[in-house]
Amino acid sequence: MAKVRIYQLARELGMESAELMELLDTMGVEYKSHASTLDAETAEAVKEIVREQRGLEEQRKAEEARKALPHRAPVVAVMGHVDHGKTTLLDYLRKTRVAEREAGGITQHIGAFDVHVGDKRIVFIDTPGHEAFTTIRERGARAADIAIIMVAADDGVMPQTREAIAHAKAAGIPMIFAINKIDLPQANVDRVMQDLMREGFVPEAYGGDAIVVPISAKTGQGVDELLEMLLLVAELEDLRADPEAEPKGVIIESKLDKRAGVLATILVQEGTLRIGDHVVAGEVWGRIRAMMNADGVRLEEAGPSTAVQVLGFSELPTAGDVLEWVPDEAAAKEISEERKEERKRREEEEAERRRVRSMADLLR
Numbered sequence: 001m002a003k004v005r006i007y008q009l010a011r012e013l014g015m016e017s018a019e020l021m022e023l024l025d026t027m028g029v030e031y032k033s034h035a036s037t038l039d040a041e042t043a044e045a046v047k048e049i050v051r052e053q054r055g056l057e058e059q060r061k062a063e064e065a066r067k068a069l070p071h072r073a074p075v076v077a078v079m080g081h082v083d084h085g086k087t088t089l090l091d092y093l094r095k096t097r098v099a100e101r102e103a104g105g106i107t108q109h110i111g112a113f114d115v116h117v118g119d120k121r122i123v124f125i126d127t128p129g130h131e132a133f134t135t136i137r138e139r140g141a142r143a144a145d146i147a148i149i150m151v152a153a154d155d156g157v158m159p160q161t162r163e164a165i166a167h168a169k170a171a172g173i174p175m176i177f178a179i180n181k182i183d184l185p186q187a188n189v190d191r192v193m194q195d196l197m198r199e200g201f202v203p204e205a206y207g208g209d210a211i212v213v214p215i216s217a218k219t220g221q222g223v224d225e226l227l228e229m230l231l232l233v234a235e236l237e238d239l240r241a242d243p244e245a246e247p248k249g250v251i252i253e254s255k256l257d258k259r260a261g262v263l264a265t266i267l268v269q270e271g272t273l274r275i276g277d278h279v280v281a282g283e284v285w286g287r288i289r290a291m292m293n294a295d296g297v298r299l300e301e302a303g304p305s306t307a308v309q310v311l312g313f314s315e316l317p318t319a320g321d322v323l324e325w326v327p328d329e330a331a332a333k334e335i336s337e338e339r340k341e342e343r344k345r346r347e348e349e350e351a352e353r354r355r356v357r358s359m360a361d362l363l364r
């Protein structure tokens with residue numbers, strides 16, 4: 001860049017000459033008037049600073065806008081090694097915290113649901129501990145704000161415990177450790193604490209900052225404290241969402257119900273999902289026909305941080321897929337078609353590559 005006069009540069013940057021001269025003063029650049037010329041290097045430095053300031057200003061505005069949004073409930077993923085008691089904890093919470101349906105009273109397993117704690121709400125997501133579910137677990141962590149890492153007191157830190165920790169770390173979400181099954185005679189809380197220290201987490205009881213709560217998912221011992229800790233951590237996270245935004249969410253699980261058809265559990269993350277809304281999730285489209293919470297209560301709408309069971313998908317959506325709102329059925333079908341074709345094209349390309357490779361191998 002050639003030399004440039006101050007007023008020219010100011011015009012180029014969309015600012016007043018006086019404003020630019022102030023900036024030059026802070027930079028220690030000498031000049032006589034707004035008609036003085038700046039060398040190319042100085043002009044470039046000015047541009048860089050202005051760009052940066054504007055970036056910061058935008059960030060500040062975005063943060064301010066976020067601060068004006070209402071708070072939302074925390075979404076907690078329960079993670080850990082197989083059989084360490086994740087589902088049992090959720091069943092316990094559902095039994096004690098979620099009003100039972102009149103008929104039955106048996107807890108049907110649902111992968112995500114809301115729990116009321118005083119006047120607060122927490123959304124829980126179950127994640128399977130078996131090795132085969134690595135991807136789902138990974139996605140669970142992505143959909144969550146906080147991870148509970150369950151460690152059985154009779155078993156200690158195991159491979160999938162480490163994996164769960166790694167996923168929570170990768171997702172950048174805070175962890176709370178629940179040492180479970182303390183009702184068992186062979187439970188050894190201290191040993192689990194030692195295990196955790198070896199993983200680099202020093203429990204508060206040992207002077208560190210890792211939150212560790214001994215519990216029994218079976219008897220409920222320690223569960224209130226665990227909920228309290230969750231709310232405390234959630235408060236620090238300052239979670240907010242816009243209920244007026246376009247609805248967005250994630251598929252937690254889906255199944256085919258003999259009577260009802262495709263039944264999907266959705267976590268609404270932003271906006272408000274309403275009956276009649278058109279949606280797409282991956283390659284699947286749908287129109288929300290009915291929504292229920294975990295108690296089987298029908299809902300007309302579901303705002304940010306709400307887990308709902310939904311009817312109205314054309315096919316089974318895939319767990320972990322993002323749920324997007326679309327204006328109408330035509331758009332929903334078109335997007336779903338496009339995605340299917342895109343996947344087919346990718347698969348064909350991959351098959352072609354494999355064919356070429358094996359030909360090359362033959363000719364070698």
Ligand code: GTP
Binds near residue numbers: 082182
């Ligand atoms: P996966 O989903 O397969 O990874 O297992 P999970 O972590 O969900 O474990 P689950 O809740 O299915 O519990 C496994 C076994 O441990 C079950 O037999 C539970 O009854 C038992 N269990 C879970 N929590 C406790 C507890 O606090 N005390 C005792 N004594 N048993 C428990």
Ligand code: MG
Binds near residue numbers: 086087088126129
């Ligand atoms: Mg389970």
